[in-house]
Amino acid sequence: MIVIVWDGLRPDAITEADTPNLARLRNTGVDFTDNHSTYPTFTMMNAASFATGAFSEATGFYGNVLWAPDASGNDAAGKPVDFRQPVFTEDYAVLDALKGGNQRVLLVDTLFDAAHAAGLTTATIGKSGAAYLQDSGRTGIIIDEKAVLPLALAKELQAAGIALPATAPGAFAAGELVLPEGSENPVAFKPLQKLKDGVSSDPTDASGSQFKGAIAYMVRAYLDYVLPHKQPRLTVLWMRDPDSTQHSYGIGSRNWHDALKANDELLGQIRGKLGALGKAGSTDIIIVSDHGHSNASGPKELFPLRAVRDGAVTEIDPAGHSVSGMVRLADLLQRAGFTAFDGLGCTAIPVAMGIRQERGAPVPVYPEQTDDAGSVCGKPGQHYQIAAHKLPAQLPPHSIVVAVNGGSDYVYVPDHDATVVQKTARFLQGRAEVGAIFVDDRYGALPGTLPLSKIRAKNAAGKNPDIILSYDYDENAIVSGARGTEMAGVLQGNGFRGMHGSFSPRDIHNTLLAIGPDFRPGFKDALPTGNVDVAPTAAHLLGLALPHAQGRPLVEALVTGPAASELRVTPGVLRPEQPATGLKVSLPTDPGGKDVAPNLTSYTFELHTKSLSQGNQTYTYYDFAKAARR
Secondary structure, three states: OEEEEEOOOOHHHOOOOOOHHHHHHHHHOEEEOOEEOOOOOOHHHHHHHHHHOOOHHHHOOOOOEEOOOOOOOEOOOOOEOOOOOOEEOOOHHHHHHHOHHHOOOOOOOOHHHHHHHOOOOEEEEEOOOHHHHOOOOOOOEEEEOOOEEOHHHHHHHHHOOOOOOOOHHHHOOOOOOOOOOOOOOOOOOOOOOEOOOOOOEOOOOOOOOOOHHHHHHHHHHHHHHHHHHHOOOEEEEEEOOOHHHHHHHOOOOHHHHHHHHHHHHHHHHHHHHHHHOOOHHHOOEEEEOOOOOEEEOOOOOOOOOEEEEOOEEEEEOOOOEOOOOEEOHHHHHHHOOOOEEOOOOOEOOOOOOOEEEEOOEEEEOOOOEEEOOOOOOOOOOEEEOEOOOOOOOOOOOOOEEEEEOOOEEEEEOOOOOHHHHHHHHHHHHOEOOEEEEEEOHHHOOOOOOEEHHHHOOOOOOOOOOOEEEEEOEEEEEEEOOEEEEEOEEOOOOOOOOEEOOOOOHHHHOOOEEEEOOOEOOOEEEOOOEEHHHHHHHHHHHHOOOOOOOOOOOOHHHEOOOOOHHHOEEEEEEEOOOOOEOOOOOEOOOOOOOOOEOOOOOOEEEEEEEEEEEEOOEEEEEEEEEEEEEO
16 A cells, blocks of 8 residues: 655646646546545645544644644754744654653554554655654654654665765764765755745746655655565655645746656656566555645735746736735734734745735835834844744733644634633634634634534644634636635745645645555546545555544445445535624735725625535535635
């Protein structure tokens, strides 16, 4: 069993031109045409679902970025992590630090746990954090972008002439693993190509994927050594493209096409190697993406697309590139009188924070400012757009902590003050950037919200945020020929031209394909399926028990399974009990809230679902959630 994750792959990105090998596999194997990512549609949330077949209500895990102030430890580079601030979890050492005293980062058993209990050899290889989470107990073979485990394997790879990641020695005691002096890092990424502002990525660049060399190294290590010499019965191979290139340059860019082609060539190598080893006829392959993806952009009527020429943003161009989309929620909250922190430093991303049109002239949403006294950013004369909102050693009463993730953000209220939660939810409903809002069940039925339990995100151990919010989106807006845009929380970096995490159908509906002796050939499965179903399906085929799984084995896709017509599907719609009314709705063109939509005074949203009955069990899939302001 080999599970290959194409991070962020949208189903409509599979074409004969860019991905002929993948298109052939889709056409000759099983194409699950209604697959669903776990919401929020982040990599690490879905890595947990792949690992366990469960939702965050059971796993207790809320990556990519979460707030865990009681944790302590270093990152993979050996640097201390300030866990007072929200922390990015795509790092094996950060995940180890999150285990705490119980030595578990996931609160339920995993597919790899079951495989190891049955004596099966396993391997998890690829993207930092996501691959490691599959086997965070370190029982099997792990080749992460930042670590190689166990020590014996690392030394075997060295002896075979396979270079190791630069941070690999940090996973062991000092001196146990030594890299040759002057050796190059095989997983190093190429630099981002930027506009003349020195910050924003250049969507017209055609230098190719920054990440394909690192991905090729991981696949080569698997094909040249792990597969022939260790013969794992279960492998997860996680390729970070096209996601990382989509973030950097956007969907539809020339570098995005290059990333797809590079991945597809590797798929051809994998299937070729299986054939050469005589394993093609006895290997099931599942190809899945952790989520879909959208281009980052605000509404075009507020932020018209613009041409990019000679390294600069120029005139309005309907066929141009986004000049908006990023939201700094902690800043919006601070401006509205809340005590809010997000752990991020000063932010200066002039394009992605928005360029609006005013009397024919472009005007930045956040005009560049200079703090000559050095009181905001710490250096006299340093330019900034948004000041730092770092958490202090002691949080003031009634504080709010925002864990910025992208297409959805997490809001923590450390003292669980119900009034603060109510006021925060109402503030969010009055910002046009914000979509669906889910609130911890402990606060009751707040107008215009649904409880976290409705999306299986309420954790009994209390690890969940108090509020999970999706940013608004337009699933039909087109940028660079690709449908689907969304607004998103501003992560530190270049502003991100592509994003995911929202409850948009573009992010939710992701890729799932399968081929092999156990799967029906040339079969299109139109039943709803989900990422939580991958582990139960793999366990079923490997003869393993996975009692904590909340997904289902996809038996209708198996040669021995029932006909799909025997399974019943019921669509559904969930709405808040009451809308929020009497609102003032502020537009994203002004962070201070002065630009108002005068005719909008109420907020609600719809959560669309599908329920499938299989035997005596019912499984619910979440299609999308869309806010409505009237």
